[in-house]
Every structure is written in structure tokens, then in C-alpha cells.
Amino acid sequence: MTSEPTPAYTLYGGELSLYTGKARCYLRYKGLDYRELPATREVHKELILPRVGAAIVPVLVTDNDEVVQDTTDIIDFLEARHPNPPVYPAGSLQKLVALMLEFYGDEWLVMPAMHYRWSVIDQQYSFIMREFGAMSAPDASEEEQVHLGEKLCAPFRGSIPALGVTEETIPGIEKSYRELLGELDAHFAQYDFLLGSRPSIGDFGLIGPLYAHLGRDPVPRELMERTAPNVYRWVQRMNNPQPCSGEFLADDRVPDTLMPVLERMCHEHLPDAVDVVAHNAGWLEQNPGGSLPRVLGFHPFTTGGVQGTRYIHSYSQWMFQRCLDHYASLEGEDRYRADTLLGSIGGLQAMRTPVARRVRRQPGQLELVEA
Numbered sequence: 128m129t130s131e132p133t134p135a136y137t138l139y140g141g142e143l144s145l146y147t148g149k150a151r152c153y154l155r156y157k158g159l160d161y162r163e164l165p166a167t168r169e170v171h172k173e174l175i176l177p178r179v180g181a182a183i184v185p186v187l188v189t190d191n192d193e194v195v196q197d198t199t200d201i202i203d204f205l206e207a208r209h210p211n212p213p214v215y216p217a218g219s220l221q222k223l224v225a226l227m228l229e230f231y232g233d234e235w236l237v238m239p240a241m242h243y244r245w246s247v248i249d250q251q252y253s254f255i256m257r258e259f260g261a262m263s264a265p266d267a268s269e270e271e272q273v274h275l276g277e278k279l280c281a282p283f284r285g286s287i288p289a290l291g292v293t294e295e296t297i298p299g300i301e302k303s304y305r306e307l308l309g310e311l312d313a314h315f316a317q318y319d320f321l322l323g324s325r326p327s328i329g330d331f332g333l334i335g336p337l338y339a340h341l342g343r344d345p346v347p348r349e350l351m352e353r354t355a356p357n358v359y360r361w362v363q364r365m366n367n368p369q370p371c372s373g374e375f376l377a378d379d380r381v382p383d384t385l386m387p388v389l390e391r392m393c394h395e396h397l398p399d400a401v402d403v404v405a406h407n408a409g410w411l412e413q414n415p416g417g418s419l420p421r422v423l424g425f426h427p428f429t430t431g432g433v434q435g436t437r438y439i440h441s442y443s444q445w446m447f448q449r450c451l452d453h454y455a456s457l458e459g460e461d462r463y464r465a466d467t468l469l470g471s472i473g474g475l476q477a478m479r480t481p482v483a484r485r486v487r488r489q490p491g492q493l494e495l496v497e498a
């Protein structure tokens with residue numbers, strides 16, 4: 128009997144996991160030789176905890192036993208090995224927009240995603256519980272999976288107030304999300320992806336929240352399908368791509384239809400990111416050489432015109448630095464065009480945030496350290 132050869136890549140995660148969706152869509156678009164396996168109890172015990180240092184998904188393992196955690200690192204690791212076609216646009220303005228929207232999907236839209244999974248849990252209880260149980264114990268009975276799911280989901284379910292989801296903020300979160308859906312729907316009525324007929328790193332950032340939670344959990348999926356059918360179709364395209372197909376728009380053009388989305392991001396998300404940079408700097412000043420705690424207390428935020436308080440997610444700086452570094456590298460005409468765009472969407476000041484203390488990731492740990 129011949130056994131199947133091991134694919135080049137194994138992605139450990141789950142269908143219900145926001146960030147697994149981001150990595151999966153990327154692997155599919157690039158047409159890579161991979162398989163996806165559930166992050167079961169055994170996988171956590173034998174692989175993820177010892178090699179990554181925390182119970183987090185997704186994790187990519189190569190056929191050479193290299194382990195990569197964090198979807199941005201996974202994509203960059205694979206882009207270096209399989210550069211064509213790149214998911215980072217060559218045009219400087221398109222690249223800036225793509226990095227901003229990746230950051231927005233990864234770090235801000237988690238709020239509506241988690242709200243629409245957990246605040247309406249009574250309406251989708253057995254689906255969600257079973258999904259949690261199935262990732263951990265795929266061979267258990269349905270009943271056992273639901274039971275297991277109830278235990279496993281506790282940290283996620285319990286995290287929503289820290290993310291800023293409370294009775295007071297829910298009207299703002301829903302308002303902003305519904306408006307965002309309308310804006311994206313108008314965009315995807317005209318374009319297959321954010322920047323043309325090829326998905327960019329920005330599309331992969333947005334698909335995380337817009338698939339596993341907002342495009343798949345029963346309650347928000349119905350909302351998306353009914354009110355934003357073009358967004359729903361983009362979710363399907365992202366999950367079933369023509370591998371390696373498509374192009375970014377010519378002449379580094381950024382469609383006008385993205386401006387309201389970018390404006391929303393600058394208005395709601397960037398103040399949070401700028402404040403994270405300040406808090407991280409303060410902590411690193413007080414604790415030279417230390418590893419930044421993942422959460423540094425709480426700070427105010429605004430969404431959909433409603434104010435709330437949410438955790439200070441130190442990791443956000445690492446994602447924000449990607450945007451800041453790209454912007455800082457621009458010169459001449461490129462800088463002028465970036466400034467004009469950022470000025471028109473209210474993002475210029477934030478993109479010029481001075482970073483007194485840069486941060487970096489370290490292998491085998493989730494906590495950031497000073498770079």
C-alpha cells in the first residue's frame with residue numbers, strides 16, 4: 128500500500144477561527160500544496176504549546192518541520208518562497224491601502240465579528256458550540272462536541288467586554304458595521320477584489336472577520352447575504368479563487384469606492400493604534416528589556432459615534448508599524464500622492480506617528496519586545 132505524500136504545508140486551525148480563514152484563503156489563492164487539519168487537543172499539546180508557547184491558531188508547519196505562527200508572518204514566509212503573483216501591490220499607494228486594510232481587518236473588525244458571534248449566541252448556540260467542539264475533537268459525537276464546545280469557548284465568549292462590546296457600545300458597533308457593509312457592497316459591485324481582479328494583502332486581512340464570523344455564523348451571515356450580497360459574493364470568491372489569477376488596477380490606481388472604507392478606518396481605528404504606540408512606549412520605558420504584556424490596561428475608543436472602553440492590545444503596534452514603515456519609505460511623487468490620499472481620508476497625522484520605541488516579534492513567544 129502506498130501512502131499519500133505529505134503536502135508541503137499543513138495549516139492547523141479551524142473553520143470557525145477568524146485568522147485561519149485569512150491564511151486558508153491565501154494558501155488557496157496561491158495554489159499551494161497544503162492540507163488543513165483541525166487544531167485538536169493533541170495538536171495543541173504536542174505541537175502548538177511547545178513550539179509556539181501559547182494556545183493560538185492558526186499555525187503553519189512545513190514538510191521540513193518549520194513552524195510559523197501569526198497569519199502575517201505565515202503570508203510573508205510563503206510570499207518569500209512563492210513570490211508570484213505577489214499579494215503586495217508594487218504600486219506605492221495601492222500597497223499603503225492594502226496594508227491599512229489588512230491591519231483594519233486583523234485588529235479592528237474583530238469587534239463586530241465577536242459581537243455578532245457572542246451577543247446573539249442564543250440564536251446560533253448549537254452551531255457555534257459544535258464548531259468549537261469539532262475543532263478540538265473531530266471524531267466525537269455531536270452531543271459530545273456541543274458539550275466540549277461549551278467549555279472551550281469560555282475564554283472567547285468572556286473576552287467580548289474587553290474588546291469593547293457592551294450593552295452601551297453595541298448600537299455603535301452595529302451602526303458602523305452596517306455602514307461598512309454598505310460601503311464594501313458598493314465597491315464589490317464594481318470590482319472583484321479591493322484593488323482589481325487580484326486579491327491583495329488587504330483582502331486577506333478583511334476576509335478573517337468577514338468569513339469565519341460575519342460571513343458564516345448563521346445570524347451575521349444572513350445579515351450579510353440580505354443587505355450586502357456583493358460582499359457575500361466576494362467572501363465566496365475569496366474562498367474559491369482561481370489560483371494565481373488577476374491583476375491589480377493599472378497605474379497604481381486606488382478606486383474611489385474604497386475612500387469611505389478608508390475614511391472609516393482612519394476615523395475609528397487609527398486613534399486606537401496611535402494610543403497603543405504611546406502606551407507601549409511608556410511601558411517599555413518603565414521596563415527596559417522586558418516582554419510587553421499582551422494587554423496594557425484599557426483605553427477609550429469610538430465606533431459608530433458611540434464611546435466605550437477597550438483593552439490596549441500591545442500587538443497592534445507591530446501591525447501598525449507595517450503601515451508606518453511603508454509610508455515613511457515613500458519619497459517624491461509617491462510621498463506626495465500618499466499625503467494627498469491620507470489628507471483626504473483623515474489619516475495623515477496618524478501615519479506620521481513618531482515611534483519612539485519600535486517593537487518586534489520573537490520566535491516561540493507571543494509577547495513583543497523592543498526592536
Ligand SMILES: N[C@@H](CCC(=O)N[C@@H](CS)C(=O)NCC(=O)O)C(=O)O
Nearest residue numbers: 144145146182183184185197198199
Ligand atoms: N495575530 C494573530 C492572531 C491569532 C489569533 O488571535 N487567533 C485566535 C483564534 S482565531 C486565537 O487562537 N486566540 C487565542 C489567543 O489569542 O490566546 C494571527 O494573525 O495569527
